[in-house]
Amino acid sequence: MIPELGQFALTLALLTAVVQGVLPIWGATSNNALWMRSATSTASLQFCLIAIAFGALMRSFVVSDFTVVNVVENSNSMKPMLFKVAGTWGSHEGSLLLWTLILALFGAAVALLGRNIPTGLKARTLSVQAWISIGFLSFMLFTSNPFDRVFPAPLDGNDLNPLLQDVGLAMHPPLLYIGYVGFSIVFSFAVAALIEGRVDPAWARWVRPWTLAAWVALTGGIALGSWWAYYELGWGGWWFWDPVENVSFMPWLLGTALLHSAIVTEKRGAFKSWTILLAILTFSLSLLGTFIVRSGLLTSVHAFAVDPERGIYILGLLVVSIGGSLTLYATRVHKMEPGGLFAPVSREGGLLMNNLLLTLATATVLFGTLYPLFLEGLTGDKISVGPPFFNASFIPIMLPLVLIMGIGPFLSWKRADLAGVISRLKWVILIAWIAALVVWYIQTKGPALAVLSMAIAVWLLVATLREWSSRIRLGQVALTDSLDRLRRVPRAAHGMTMAHAGLAVCMFGFIGSSAWKSEEVLFVQAGTQVQIAGFDVTFEGVERIQGPNYIASVGTLNVMRNGRLVTVLYPERRSYPVAQSQTTEAAIRSTPAGDLYASITEPVNQEVDGQWTLRILYEPLVGFVWLGSLMLVLGGLLSLSDRRLRVGAPKRKARSEIIPVAAE
């Protein structure tokens, strides 16, 4: 009964979406206020209906209703409750339902929270959003119905791969999707503006909070995925330039560019065509990502069950949405009025470079990811494009960008005094040089690129802090005065500081864990000792322990430094009888200086009893990757909480005191 209810709700949602896709935009053209306002009710209704469907599916998982095919394929009565719930979105059909839920969520949010958005723009935006919903809802209902039933119901379902039964991984899709799909509303705003035929700076003001919300979620989702790979997969890596990773990273890169481009459009009316294009392209990349992951185009461990029929349908969706929006862009972008002029050295100039470099990085990653497909189609040759290519092309683009990021906040709008800015930053440059020398001294054997990158990361961090300190006039006025200024600086500025500093912190982690990693691999028995990174590690033996649905062999490692016990590590090797597979649970000791990462496996040639293979890695500074990601998310949230972003049009209010803010 409940699954039928869910399917019925989805069908109703599709019908609602059709109404929402027609009425408001027709009303906007014919200036019918009633029809335009209908968007609010249809958007809210659509969200409620899809939420009901989502709830129905979740309930089926929670009670283990094995008459539903999706539950049979992705759940098992013995699974812990958290993973039963997570099974709702763990399959192709379920994740599509999550997609449409978030699409509807953002539509309803704009409908209900966007009180200050002009009616015409709001109506058109919600109609475009509905068009996307129609595409996905019909895709689901016609080819990937999550509510398909099976009679008679099997006694129990298939088990989920034990590798995927992990909290971090359970939360990774929802967060990622809020990011991915959140950009849909920005896309809708952009298409609506193109249809309307104009982009005023106010448009950018409406768009920024939604872009920021999606960006924050996407940052969190990607970081969570990387973190999971790091502690679960056993080789201490957190990024592999796998096609599916790239496909989540590209919207992030363009989303960052969009965020910054929208600032220029809002404050100076410039970069309109850039911002619109970025808005369209960011979501287009999300859609492309969905296509690549679900169509079996490229090999990937991430791929859902593949079906050419589904692939064609999604491709059709892409042709309509991406092709349509880009055609609209090509034909109507010239109608945009050009914005304020600016000198080459100015904040606009800096942000133009920002746009360019991020777009270039995205294009490079996209090209590298798809090149094997192009080549195979044209010549039949099969090649691989892996980390060496991406690292070689991505890093040289990002390093100059980070350099510019340091200066950017110091540049004023329209025209900046470069000499003046550089002179303000001379201490920062000096500190970066010193950092380079220190790093080179400590890590003489590492790659030279690491030294350079470290220096640039230090440059970014110190320059960002310098800008923040000059904003509150730290050191120039009394401390209480500085604290006072701190409170009055708009939150968005704090957000920028936090986010830019966060990126620098991330870079410390990136560089440390890639360039200065050390590793020991050896056979161990009780009593074997090994030295790594100044630690003395002794393997004490293995114990067998029974878990809820697995049997674990738990190793004990005593880690000493200078004769004193630092920690005891317990790496595990788990065997899951039902799924007939094994996993390795690495033991990690995290400190700011680095992670000690140990895992055990049975040796391939087991001649000696009680012998295990021990793998110990020391990854310097890797914790900063997660700390930096957290700072990025916090920075975004800080900015999001800024009142100015939530208030719509700036109301005229008496300004009692003008605080000289450097620039925003």
Next chain:
Amino acid sequence: MIRILLILMFCATTAHAVEPDEILSDPALEARARAISADLRCVVCQNEPIDTSNAGVARDLRLLVRERLVAGDTDKQVFDYVVARYGDYVLFRPPWKPTTFALWLTPIALAILGMLSVLLILSRSSKGFATIEVLSLEEEAQLSEITKTKENRDT
């Protein structure tokens, strides 16, 4: 289909990667072996290098790489040896040949294109900018007076 599922389960579980009995006694050679293994794609677990892959073929190839290094091959010769048997697919670093010129050169071409367009945009913008006269200090003061009075009248 079952084969694909089995492969995925097998490959996604963790490292029976480099085993201690494969490690060479010469640390310099071993370091080269690890570096080469990290750049060779496993043909079974295709999203991993042979350095971390569980597959039997991966282990055989790791041993083969070390054998060739001990026999005195240069890094390039080792790569060529494997490519002669499996094709360019096993290289994570795409080779530099006519079919991949486009791959390696496109980022550079795009970068140049991008820089040119930025210069174009900047020159057009600054040309217009230079022709605008900047307000003198007096005129700035007058302007702020006017806007302040207007604001006071509105509120």
Next chain:
Amino acid sequence: MKKFLPILPLCAAIGIGVAGWWGLNPDRDPGAIPSVLIDKPVPEFELASIAGTSTPGLKTQDLLENQEPILVNVFASWCVPCRAEHAVLARMVREENLNLVGINYKDKPATAAKWLAELGNPYRRIGSDETGRAGIEWGISGVPETFIVGPGGKVVFRYVGPISSDAAIGKIREALAAARADKP
């Protein structure tokens, strides 16, 4: 010039769309790796026979002076699909006079001998590749894989997977016919 820039993203999207549409071809296997050996001479290898069997071993020389195409089948006793394939191959040897040789990949001789005794031995020659090194020479990634060596010792065809379905058998027959027609 400025007029053309806004069309660029659309052109790029169309290009990607075409590539995507091509890539969706259901006959295409994104994970398939084309064999480097096609149209090249048989690789150098020499394998002894399986200890405990009377079938002679296999080396490069045995594949060079043939007039008929030879089917080189890489199999193992631990490979489940190989069982189904075995029956098909045996029938082809009986009924169509197929010239069949085998490479026993990463198998213990005793287990392999037992497997052959149980299922029958249709192979004219079998090389015992315990270390898997010969398999690497042939560029295999798993079992079963089958190669067709044409006249003059040139590898002309490779099939990945068991030859047990009608589609697979059809492909093999086709390739054999093509190899036969290609006499030096």
